[in-house]
Amino acid sequence: MELYELGLKEAATKIKNKEISSTDLTKACLERMNARNDTINAFITIAEDQALEMAERSDKRVKDGNPRLIEGVPLGIKDLFCTKGVLTTAASHILDGFVPPYESTVTGHLWDAGGVLLGKTNLDEFAMGASNETSYYGTVKNPWDDSRIPGGSSGGSAAAVADWQCPATTGTDTGGSIRQPASMTGIVGLKPTYGRCSRWGVVAFASSLDQAGPMARSVEDCALMFRAMSGFDPLDSTSADKPIENYDEGLEMDVKGLRIGLPKEYFIEGLDPQVKAVIDAAIKRFEDAGAEIKQISLPHTEYAVPTYYIVAPAEAAANLARYDGMRFGLRIEGDNLVDTYIKSRSAGFGTEVKRRIMIGNYTLSSGYYDAYYTKAQRVRALIAGDFDAVFEDVDVIMTPTAPTPAFKIGEKVSDPVQMYLSDVFTVATSLAGLPGISVPAATVSVDGSDLPVGVQMIAPAFAEKKLLQVAYAHEQMTNFELKKAEVRG
C-alpha cells in the first residue's frame, strides 16, 4: 500500500505513533499530485514549499510529544478559502495575483489541529456551477472517467480525494456543491448545518446558503475532518454558538427502529433508472436491518430550484460587487472610472458568473423585488417548514444525491437550466439550512464506464452526529470501493 492511500484517521494515527512522518506522507501526496495534476487538474495551486514546512513543524510536534487531532496529514483546500500568504483565486480571472493577508477561520482550525496545506483545489468560478466547467483554470476531470465532469462546484476537492491525491479536502456547499461532486466521484461529502462552520475568510457566493464542509473517502474520515474544521466563530455573525462534538467517535449505531423518510417528490420521473435502483437497494439494506421506512412528502420541493436561483444570484450580485479592479486582483485600465469598472469586470468574470450577477441585479431591482426576491424568501420559509413537519415523524430523510451519475464534459454547458437541475435534490436542504451528507452506494455502468452513485441523507439542524452514524451504518452495509490508484495511473 502506498502512503498516499492512507485515510485521514489512519494517517494521523500512524504519524502520532511515529510509524510514519508527516514529511514522508506529504512528499508522497505531492508526488502523486504532481504526477496526476496534468490529467485531473484537481489543484490550481500546489503549495509545495508551505506543505513541506508545515510537515516539518508537525514532525517536530510529534517528536516533542505534542501531537494534535489530525497531526501531520496533508489536506487539499478548496480555492475559495483564503489562505494567508498563498494565492487564492476562487477559480476566477478577476482574483489574479490575490494573496490574502489573513487565514480563513476553517483553515485556521485545520492548521491548529495539525493539518498540512497541500494545495488549493479547483472549483467552478466563485463556486457557481455543478460540473467544474466554469473554472478559469480549466475543467477538472473525473478520476473514474476523464471524459466526464467530477461534479461541482467542489469538483477539485472531490477529484483530489477520489484520485488518492490527499486523504481529505474542504469543500463548500451552497446548493449541493459538496454532496453532488461527492456522489459523482464516489466519496463522502458532508454539508453541515448552516452556521456550523465559519464563513469568515471564505470567498462569499451566497451568504445565507454558503457552508463549508469536509470531503473524504470514508464516513469516519469525514467526521474527523468535520470535527477539526467546525465550531463557533465570533467573527461570523451567522455562526452558531453551540459546542461541537467528537463526531468521529461512537459512530456505530443500531439501525433497528431508525425512522427513515422517503420524500415522494424526490423519486420522480426523470430520475435516472440506474440511480433509482441504487437508492432503492440502499434503502432495502436499511429495511432489512430493521429500520422503519416511511413514505413522506415535502410538498414545496418543486419550487426549490427556482427559489434557489432567485436567492443565490441576488446575494451573489452584491457579494461580487467588491471585485471592481480598485484594490486587488485584475484591473484593466479604462478611459475613466466607469470604463475601468466595465473593462475589469467584463474581462475578469466568466459567462456563468456574469449570468448570475445579471439575474441577481434584475431580481433585486426596483419594481421586481417583491415579485422575485420577497416571494422567494417566503417560499424558502415554506420549504424549511416542510422539513420541520417531516422531522416530527422521521429521524433522517434519504434521497438520491444527484439525478444522474457524472455526465460528459461539455454535455450541459450550453443549457444552464439542465445544469441547474443537477442540484435538484440538494438545493432544498441548503435553503432550509439543514445538514446533508452524500455517501457512495454503488457503481453503475454508463457507456462502458463504471460510475459511482451516492445516496443523500438529511437530518434536522445540528444533528450531524446522527447523520454521520446513519452514513456509517450505510457504509458498513455496503461494499463500495474506490478504484485503486494503480488502476487509474
Add this chain to the structure above:
Amino acid sequence: MHPDYEMVIGLEVHAQVTTASKLFSGSSTTFGADPNTQTNPIDLGMPGMLPVLNSDVVDAGVKLGLALNCRINRTSVFARKNYFYPDLPKGYQISQFELPIVEHGNMIIDLEDGSTKDIGITRMHLEEDAGKSVHDFGADHHSHVDLNRAGVPLMEIVSEPDLSTAEDAGAYLRKLRAILRFLEVCDGNMEQGSMRCDANVSVRKKGVETLGTRCEIKNLNSIRNVMRAIDYEADRQIDVIESGGEIDQETRLWDNVKNITRTMRSKEDAHDYRYFSDPDLLPLNLTEERIEACKEVMPELPDQLKARFMDEYKLSPYDASVLTLSREFASFYEALVAGKRDPKICANWMTVELFGALNKMGREITESPVSPDQLGELVDMISDDTISGKIAKTVFEEMLETSRNPKEIVEEKGLVQITDVGALEGIVQSVLSSNQDNVEKYKAGNERLFGFFVGQVMKETQGKANPKIVNDLLRSNL
C-alpha cells in the same frame, strides 16, 4: 420670501457616533490620521471578510431613540444599499432600510421669541459611512481614496417635513446637536463633518394642502449654511413657479462661495440601490433588559434641564433654552449662579457679554478665558455697587484679555465706584457752579440738559461715580 408662499422643510442629519471602533470592524475611528491607516481587511472589502455589529453603536442608537421619544423597534434589520464607487469598497453600504432601529418620535425646538414647536422624527437608522474621495489631487492630478472613514458608524435622523422657516431649521439642528452631545453619542461638529445635514425643501402657496415638488440640498457644513441655502432655495423655487415653470425633483448642491444651489443630479439619474437584507448579519433583536439598561444611564436632557432652569432660576423660556444648548453652558451657568447670585443678571452676562465675546474669538465655552468664579466676582461687584455696570464692561474686556480676577483689575486701576454722598455732593456743586448758564436754561424748562450735568460729573470722576447717587444729588441741587 414672497408673502403668498410658505416653505415645507424636512432635514436628514447624519451624526457620526463617537465610538472607539467602526460599526462592523475593530478599526479605530480616530479623525485626522494619515490616509488609509485606520483600516483593516473588513473595511477594505477584501474577499471573505464579514461584518460584526459594534454593540456600543446599538446602545447609542437606543439612547437617541429614547431621547427623541421614538418607538424602539425590538427587531430591526441591516440591509445592503448597492452602488459602485471607489470609496465604497464592498460595492454596497450596510444601512437599515425597511426596519430602522427606532422610528416615530418627536423633538421640541425653541424659537427666539420663547415659543416652541413640535417637530416629528420619522426615523433614525444606523449605517456605515463611506470613505473619502479626493479628486485632481497632487502632482499627478489623480483621484485618491482615503478609507479611514469607511465603516465609521453613523446615525441618520430623518425629520418629518414639519419645519417651515430657515429659523426653524436652525433651531432644529441646534436642539438635535444639543441632544446628541448631552447623550455623548456624537460630538456634533459640522465643520469636521461629524454631523452632516441634507435639507429637503419645497414651497407652496399659503392655504394649499398638497406638497410642492421638493429638492434635496447637499453639502451643508454649518447651521448658518443650512439656513442660507434654505432661504435661497425657497426663493429660487418661487421664482420658477411665478414665471410659469415647474420644479424638477432633483438633488442640488450648496455652493457656499457663490451662495447658491445648483443641480447635482436629476431624478432620472437617481440610483436604484437594490436594497435587500444583509445575509451576513442577523436581525438586530433588542431585549427589554437592554432598553431598560439604556434608560437607566440616560443623562438629564436639554428639555428637562430647560424646564428646571425656568423653574429654579425663573428664567425666560428663551434664556433657559439657550443656556441648556450644551451641558458646558449649563454647568458654566450653574457654577456662575452658585446658589447665591441673581440668576437673571448672570444669564444676561453669559448670553450677551460672554457668548458675544467667545463668538468673536471663535472659542468654545470650555476655552473661555474667564472662569465662572471670575465672572461671578464681577457680578457680585455690580450687585454690591462696588462698580457700575458701565465700568464692569471695561473690566470684563480686561478679564477676557488677561484672565485676571476682576477685583485685582478694579483695585489696580482704582475703578471702585464713588458712593460717598459727601464727596459727590462737592463735585456736583462745583459742576453746577461752573455751568451757571446751563443751570439757568434747565430751570427755564430745558430738561434735556440733565444728562449734560450727569456727563460732567462722570467726567470729573472718571466714570466712577455711582449713577443713582449722582442723579439724586443733581435733582436736589437743581
